Amino acid sequence: MVSLPEELQAREAAARQRVEELQAEAAELAVRLERARAALSRLEITRETVMEVLADLSAAEVEAHDAPDPRETPAPHGIGVMAVPPWREGLVAGVLPDVYRDIVEIVADAPGPLQAKQIVPRIGLEATTAKIEGTRGKLKRLVERGWLDEDTPGRFTLARHEGDAGHVNSR
Structure with a gap:
């Protein structure tokens, strides 16, 4: 039969090991959280930059007078390009x-x-x-x-x- 002090020591050792495991898990989660925050920050900055560029392009498009005839050149498809251009006279x-x-x-x-x-x-x-x-x-x-x-x-x-x-x- 196991004595009470031995049982308490065994439970204390098990609890200590569980605490150490949880601390290691918390440290790993903290690292993952920091990586996720950094990725989110990069995406927010990218979105803001893209919105600024698109706004600048839209303003430049309105001001451009020597642009190619839109009836001859289809809009390019790709990242950072407005796939659906605003309708304007002569556009098909x-x-x-x-x-x-x-x-x-x-x-x-x-x-x-x-x-x-x-x-x-x-x-x-x-x-x-x-x-x-x-x-x-x-x-x-x-x-x-x-x-x-x-x-x-x-x-x-x-x-x-x-x-x-x-x-x-x-x-």
């Missing part, structure tokens, strides 16, 4: 990324306003909630950039610009 749907161009053409060909859930199958996607919400985000972006209108919530039509009727499918 051909400058949009494929899925956005398809959406604009589908909305242009529709007899009336369309909802995201009606557009999803027409662009070849399965009508799941995720695909509908993703398409709704694209529709909202097209509204923000002046390609589409949303006269009533969730119902999208082609934006009508002065003297622009019939130019959606032009290249």
Whole structure:
């Protein structure tokens, strides 16, 4: 039979070992936390810098007079590039990324306003909630950039610009 002092010493040794293990685990977590904070800080700085650059590019784009004809040069796709340019006189749907161009053409060909859930199958996607919400985000972006209108919530039509009727499918 084990004596009470021996049992207490054994429990104390086990508790001491558990404390040492938890201290080592806490130190490891502190290192991981510091790395995660550093990564977050870099991402925040990157996002702020990208937003500044995009704002500068948007301002420069408005001021540029000798830019190439947008009807001839599609917008480049890549990191740091505005994939969906704001609509302006003479710009055609051909400058949009494929899925956005398809959406604009589908909305242009529709007899009336369309909802995201009606557009999803027409662009070849399965009508799941995720695909509908993703398409709704694209529709909202097209509204923000002046390609589409949303006269009533969730119902999208082609934006009508002065003297622009019939130019959606032009290249």
